[in-house]
Amino acid sequence: MILDHKDAVYAANIFNEYFQSMNRIDEYLRMVKLSRVEKFSRCLPGMGPEDELFQNFDIHPQDMEFKIVEPDNEKFMYYLEITTSHAVEASVPGKSLRWMIKESNTNKIVGFIRIGSPTINSKPRNEFLGKPLDTKSKEVMKRFNDSSIMGFIIVPTQPFGFNYLGGKLLAGLCCSHEMRERMNQKYNMNVCMFETTSLYGSTKTSSQYDGMKPFLRYKGLTESDFAPLINDNNFHRLNDWFINKNNGEPLVHENASSRKLKTQTKMVSIIKSSLKKTSQSDYDKFCKTFDDAKGLTEKKRQYMCDYGYSNVKEYLNLETNVLTPKENYDRFNTESVIEWWKNKASSRYETLKTENRLRKDIEIWTKNSDIDIIR
Secondary structure (H helix, E strand, O other): OOOOHHHHHHHHHHHHHHHOOOOOHHHHHHHHHHHHHOOOOOOOOOOOHHHHEOOOOOOOHHHOOEEEEOOOHHHHHHHHHHHOOOOOOOOOOOOEEEEEEEEOOOOEEEEEEEEEOOOOOOHHHHHHHOOOOOOOOHHHHHHHHHHEEEEEEEEEOOOHHHHHOHHHHHHHHHOOHHHHHHHHHHHOOOOOEEEEEOOOHHHOOOOOOOOOOOOOEEEEEOOOOOOOOOOHHHHHHHHHHHHHHOOOOOOOOOOOOOHHHHHHHHHHHHHHHHHHHHOHHHHHHHHHHHHHHHOOOOOOEEEEEOOOEOOHHHHHOOOOOOOOEOOOHHHHOHHHHHHHHHHHHHHHHHHHHHOOOOOOOOOOOOOOOOOOOOO
16 A cells, blocks of 8 residues: 555654654653543442542551452453553453452452463563574464463552552562462463563663562563554544545454554554655654654563472473472462562551651542653
């Protein structure tokens, strides 16, 4: 598909104007988030955010107990949207498990977890395994898909996250045997590796996953050659325009995984090919826009969990068919994870309380929110 010069410039300018309006990842996230906020209602029927999110900050961490709820997608997405600073998709391809974590004494939400199928290519994982996955080998890919999961959403409500190190509690639960066993049961897996990445990359020198040994260990920085996705309004407008230009056919098959990413990638490819044939200056301008935009997608810090097994690398490399537990295998039980968190959270909570720095205002996203993105 090749566009004439006028059409190519029109499509290119939508990207140019969008990405040239921001210089940092937090600016991009805020712009996308506020456009999303306008689309969902203030609250679900009969429920207000202040009634559902944890807000009793007089409770000491040692007095807390927790329960795991697997909510319907509508409720999960609503409370997640008003809590998290990044844009999230309602559905994801591949495996998926949603957890809403509640503090049992108050029955209030303290955080959200969504687990899914991991990305195929990862520099830190490649270095851990000693080589990239052989995607042409059915045996290699079956072992990987049956053994590995990834945390895409690990988001505490705020200020539970700030006051009590809520992100570490959620990440610890992702590393628990309970998580592993639920995925095993749901998808007939034999999970031995969990991965996740920090959201903000090098924007911050640390993340909520630091200081979590033996559960999570830092493995290095990821690499990405993708620019961020444009926001929903611009994407849908441009996608409809391309479909019209393409005789009513979508650029990417409707059942394709990561469809929005693949569609944007196809749009960019068409625009580049078209501009290169008609105007070198417009082509160079468009390429520079995307080179600059890639800088917003910073390298992310990647972390991995072995669930207390000593030979995960050998198992994933098909060098053995039997996983061997380490001496600390039982530390990955849910009760042990929560006990580990309580000790960490107690120190944090007591320090903040002594210094009069406890936060008590519930942070939720509305169209007028001024929430600190990088927190």
